[in-house]
Amino acid sequence: xxxxxxxxxxxxxxxxxxxxxxxxxxxxxxxxxxxGIAAPEEILxxxxxxMLPGTGPGCGDSPASRAALARALGRxxxxxxxxxxxxxxxxxxxxGVRVVCPQDPDWPGGLDxxxxxxxxxxxxxGPGDLHSSSERSVSVVGSRASTGYGAHVAGxxxxxxxxxxxxxxxGGAYGIDxxxxxxxxxxxxxxxxxxxxGVDFPYPAGHAELFADIAAHGLVISEWxxxxxxARMQFLVRNRVIAALSCGTVIVEAGERSGxxxxxxxxxxxxxxxxxVPGPVTSxxxxxxxxxxxxxxxxxxxxxxxxxxxxxxxxxxDAQAPARAGSAGAGSAGAGSAGAGSGGGRGPATxxxxxxxxxxxxxxxxxxxxxxxxxxxxxxLPARGGAGTSTIAVEAGVDLDxxxxxxxxxxxxxxIERGDDxxxxxxxx
Amino acid sequence: xxxxxxxxxxxxxxxxxxxxxxxxxxxxxPAMILVGLPDTALREARDRVRAxxxxxxxxxxxxxITIGLSPASLPKRGSWFDLAIAVGxxxxxxxxxxxxxxxxxxxxxxxxxGRLRPVRGVLPAVLAAAEEARFGTVMVARQNxxxxxxxxxxxxxxxxxxxxxxxxxxxxxxxxxxxxxxELEGGQPLPAGRIPSGGSGARGPARHDAARAAGLGxxxxxxxxxxLGQSMARRAAEVCAAGGHHLSLLGPPGAGKTMLxxxxxxxxxxxxxxxxxxxxxxxxxxxxxxxxxxxxxEPPFLAPHxxxxxxxxxxxxxxxxxxxxxxxxHRGVLFLDEAPxxxxxxxxxxxxxxxAGEVVMARSGVTARFPARFTLILAANPCxxxxxxxxxEGCSCSPTTxxxxxxxxxxxxxxxxxxxIELEPVGRAELLNDRSFAESSRTVxxxxxxxxxxxxxxxxxxxxxxxxxxxGSELRRTWPPAxxxxxxxxxxxxxxxxxxxxxxxxxxxxxxxxxxxGRPRPTRDDCDTALGLxxxxxx
Numbered sequence: 001x002x003x004x005x006x007x008x009x010x011x012x013x014x015x016x017x018x019x020x021x022x023x024x025x026x027x028x029x030x031x032x033x034x035x036g037i038a039a040p041e042e043i044l045x046x047x048x049x050x051m052l053p054g055t056g057p058g059c060g061d062s063p064a065s066r067a068a069l070a071r072a073l074g075r076x077x078x079x080x081x082x083x084x085x086x087x088x089x090x091x092x093x094x095x096g097v098r099v100v101c102p103q104d105p106d107w108p109g110g111l112d113x114x115x116x117x118x119x120x121x122x123x124x125x126g127p128g129d130l131h132s133s134s135e136r137s138v139s140v141v142g143s144r145a146s147t148g149y150g151a152h153v154a155g156x157x158x159x160x161x162x163x164x165x166x167x168x169x170x171g172g173a174y175g176i177d178x179x180x181x182x183x184x185x186x187x188x189x190x191x192x193x194x195x196x197x198g199v200d201f202p203y204p205a206g207h208a209e210l211f212a213d214i215a216a217h218g219l220v221i222s223e224w225x226x227x228x229x230x231a232r233m234q235f236l237v238r239n240r241v242i243a244a245l246s247c248g249t250v251i252v253e254a255g256e257r258s259g260x261x262x263x264x265x266x267x268x269x270x271x272x273x274x275x276x277v278p279g280p281v282t283s284x285x286x287x288x289x290x291x292x293x294x295x296x297x298x299x300x301x302x303x304x305x306x307x308x309x310x311x312x313x314x315x316x317x318d319a320q321a322p323a324r325a326g327s328a329g330a331g332s333a334g335a336g337s338a339g340a341g342s343g344g345g346r347g348p349a350t351x352x353x354x355x356x357x358x359x360x361x362x363x364x365x366x367x368x369x370x371x372x373x374x375x376x377x378x379x380x381l382p383a384r385g386g387a388g389t390s391t392i393a394v395e396a397g398v399d400l401d402x403x404x405x406x407x408x409x410x411x412x413x414x415x416i417e418r419g420d421d422x423x424x425x426x427x428x429x
Numbered sequence: 430x431x432x433x434x435x436x437x438x439x440x441x442x443x444x445x446x447x448x449x450x451x452x453x454x455x456x457x458x459p460a461m462i463l464v465g466l467p468d469t470a471l472r473e474a475r476d477r478v479r480a481x482x483x484x485x486x487x488x489x490x491x492x493x494i495t496i497g498l499s500p501a502s503l504p505k506r507g508s509w510f511d512l513a514i515a516v517g518x519x520x521x522x523x524x525x526x527x528x529x530x531x532x533x534x535x536x537x538x539x540x541x542x543g544r545l546r547p548v549r550g551v552l553p554a555v556l557a558a559a560e561e562a563r564f565g566t567v568m569v570a571r572q573n574x575x576x577x578x579x580x581x582x583x584x585x586x587x588x589x590x591x592x593x594x595x596x597x598x599x600x601x602x603x604x605x606x607x608x609x610x611x612e613l614e615g616g617q618p619l620p621a622g623r624i625p626s627g628g629s630g631a632r633g634p635a636r637h638d639a640a641r642a643a644g645l646g647x648x649x650x651x652x653x654x655x656x657l658g659q660s661m662a663r664r665a666a667e668v669c670a671a672g673g674h675h676l677s678l679l680g681p682p683g684a685g686k687t688m689l690x691x692x693x694x695x696x697x698x699x700x701x702x703x704x705x706x707x708x709x710x711x712x713x714x715x716x717x718x719x720x721x722x723x724x725x726x727e728p729p730f731l732a733p734h735x736x737x738x739x740x741x742x743x744x745x746x747x748x749x750x751x752x753x754x755x756x757x758x759h760r761g762v763l764f765l766d767e768a769p770x771x772x773x774x775x776x777x778x779x780x781x782x783x784x785a786g787e788v789v790m791a792r793s794g795v796t797a798r799f800p801a802r803f804t805l806i807l808a809a810n811p812c813x814x815x816x817x818x819x820x821x822e823g824c825s826c827s828p829t830t831x832x833x834x835x836x837x838x839x840x841x842x843x844x845x846x847x848x849x850i851e852l853e854p855v856g857r858a859e860l861l862n863d864r865s866f867a868e869s870s871r872t873v874x875x876x877x878x879x880x881x882x883x884x885x886x887x888x889x890x891x892x893x894x895x896x897x898x899x900x901g902s903e904l905r906r907t908w909p910p911a912x913x914x915x916x917x918x919x920x921x922x923x924x925x926x927x928x929x930x931x932x933x934x935x936x937x938x939x940x941x942x943x944x945x946x947g948r949p950r951p952t953r954d955d956c957d958t959a960l961g962l963x964x965x966x967x968x
């Protein structure tokens with residue numbers, strides 16, 4: 001396929017947004033504001049033509065903002081010689097790099113929380129699906145100068161998360177970042193490396209192989225176009241993406257002045273769950289973690305299960321079923337009994353709801369997820385004691401295969417369990 | 430030059446190696462020397478052969494006879510070289526025309542009176558002979574003829590005695606002993622009546638051999654439908670049969686564990702020709718082939734007692750290495766009833782065959798391999814007192830005792846088990862309700878056969894044939910279930926009901942469930958069914 005025909009396949013919008021990443025530094029408020037009111041291809045054309053773009057109503061036509069925009073235009077025009085042709089971008093896309101823009105199906109919704117600081121576009125390398133993996137993802141970040149303890153814990157947590165189907169998000173640095181990626185890769189999970197340079201530029205060079213591994217199984221992403229070298233400021237700008245992309249951020253080890261605390265601040269500002277792994281009180285490498293627990297109210301976590309417990313009510317399960325957001329959002333206390341009560345005479349209503357201390361065991365949460373057959377099978381179970389599968393089938397009026405399948409669903413969600421005399425309703429507690 | 434050559438086969442495990450027997454008759458004091466690493470039974474061949482030749486009315490050459498067995502470095506064991514040695518002596522002495530022994534493989538033990546006795550391992554030996562094009566004919570004892578004739582493209586000469594053998598070689602069959610010499614063309618369909626009629630008629634383990642030998646088609650047929658009230662267990666049996674998954678059964682006495690295990694062979698597909706020859710070869714070496722029914726076409730069912738030794742289970746023996754139950758159950762079922770009562774080292778010895786699909790035994794000089802790809806079924810009582818756990822029955826075992834009892838089955842062994850089922854004594858309501866769901870073995874066997882074909886088609890080009898054989902890593906990489914199918918399974922994982930390793934097993938079983946349902950890929954329904962099977966055990 002010729003580059004020209006490939007270029008035709010990429011939409012104008014995508015090409016324009018990809019081009020803008022070459023011209024403006026990510027997080028440039030002027031461009032962010034412009035993109036809110038004008039189409040990217042118009043903006044790009046205006047920059048090329050040296051006209052002030054986006055002079056419509058509502059863009060703040062005060063002289064000061066006009067001056068700021070003019071300055072920005074000058075800034076962006078400096079890089080015009082570096083702007084590749086559409087065919088060049090298409091050629092990059094043929095070599096395994098993808099561009100993802102807002103409103104694309106692949107675009108992670110979490111980034112929209114950044115408002116004007118939202119990336120113009122993301123460059124991707126790797127087979128993963130950014131949208132769905134980011135919906136169940138945890139950022140695991142920390143110090144470059146990690147201790148053996150930190151690297152171990154980061155690896156364990158990442159491996160455990162990946163094994164339970166959560167994606168791991170981290171930077172590309174030595175230390176905690178690398179340990180987290182390696183942990184997730186070890187269990188064949190999805191891991192996402194967010195770089196502060198082009199996705200084709202291995203920085204640090206010692207991680208070239210690690211990035212190749214991630215690109216083979218997960219995703220390497222960046223706001224900077226391919227070929228861009230890293231610079232000190234870029235790492236701090238990049239951190240907001242790590243925080244916004246994932247459902248929550250875990251700081252494994254961080255010194256008092258660690259860059260990981262910058263990511264933590266972004267997460268806190270975005271209102272995302274912030275977690276920290278404690279370390280020895282004598283370790284300087286854990287001082288930052290202890291500080292954010294003490295001063296910023298970060299949750300103290302020690303293993304993947306803690307993290308999932310914290311994130312679960314907010315994560316994909318509810319995003320997929322907004323109808324239930326109300327009862328889940330009401331907090332763990334009371335949600336159980338409310339859900340069971342609304343069941344109106346169905347199975348669990350006969351037993352009191354579980355205590356507020358065990359939200360993860362609350363069968364009321366997936367109740368709406370049950371299909372008709374499963375509900376029927378659940379209703380067929382006796383209120384006391386157990387029943388064999390054939391008896392359940394006759395009571396529910398469904399065939400045996402269906403009963404066996406529904407038993408899997410109900411036992412998996414914790415509605416029922418195996419007892420002395422067959423299957424019975426699960427007692428709370 | 431009084432030198433003659435004849436050929437026989439030495440067996441290493443179930444692999445045959447052609448052995449050349451050279452007989453040299455030279456001047457010197459009358460003596461008979463046997464060289465080439467013979468064992469005791471073979472060394473005694475000197476006396477048997479001498480007596481047999483003399484008692485058959487032949488003349489014993491009163492000179493120095495040297496018999497060399499080559500390859501000389503291979504240890505040779507057993508008594509089946511007798512015939513080859515005797516014929517070699519007669520040929521070297523000029524009593525039998527030299528061209529007549531060309532291209533003939535001899536296999537049999539001689540009695541002192543010259544009778545030819547049947548031996549074990551004829552099938553693998555003839556298979557080895559058939560591999561070399563120069564041996565078109567094998568001579569065996571009459572009782573071994575049917576077994577030898579299973580091998581295609583081989584002419585089988587069945588004789589009753591050394592006299593008969595010599596007559597046939599001289600071109601005058603039946604001249605002296607008056608017994609007809611039977612010639613069979615190998616690879617032909619066996620004469621009717623040799624295979625017991627009724628197929629599944631003699632499949633119960635207790636009746637395994639006896640009924641088959643007697644041709645009892647009317648023996649009561651065990652049927653899966655008899656396992657009334659255990660619908661989940663029946664389904665588990667079907668899944669295990671279709672996917673080759675190992676199965677663990679837990680339950681108090683009388684719940685139907687043994688009954689279920691015995692019925693699994695009735696839903697397994699019959700062995701194809703290759704598998705049947707493999708299985709028959711192992712049973713031939715072990716000497717457990719029923720007479721007159723040489724080819725085992727039904728999957729074997731082995732239920733060793735829990736006092737069995739390691740050698741009995743995996744095979745062994747210092748002289749002739751004999752296959753154990755694990756190999757005899759090749760392509761069939763190995764049922765360990767009261768599994769915790771087995772010695773720990775016996776159970777652990779099963780780990781290697783479960784992993785590799787074969788038993789490898791090293792002895793000085795040789796390494797024998799026996800195929801051992803079986804479906805393992807473990808059955809256990811929940812506690813050592815073996816009384817049901819209800820309040821009235823009065824089991825007095827403490828939780829620690831129970832845990833320790835089941836803990837005797839080591840973790841690595843249980844790791845290989847994909848399906849665990851708990852059976853409970855059945856109430857009257859369940860019995861009544863289950864009547865409309867019980868399916869006969871015939872119905873289930875058809876589904877199993879189709880599922881196996883589907884799996885084999887999918888796994889073509891890989892070293893595996895059954896879902897149970899596919900390693901977990903490969904399963905994740907090449908054959909993941911449909912997207913979103915693991916929703917409930919993941920939920921279960923998050924709640925700690927099931928481990929990450931358990932998830933792999935659920936996926937593996939889900940593939941079999943999908944195969945049984947005729948779906949190209951496990952859907953959420955299949956994964957949920959598999960999860961239900963996995964969670965059907967109390968913790």
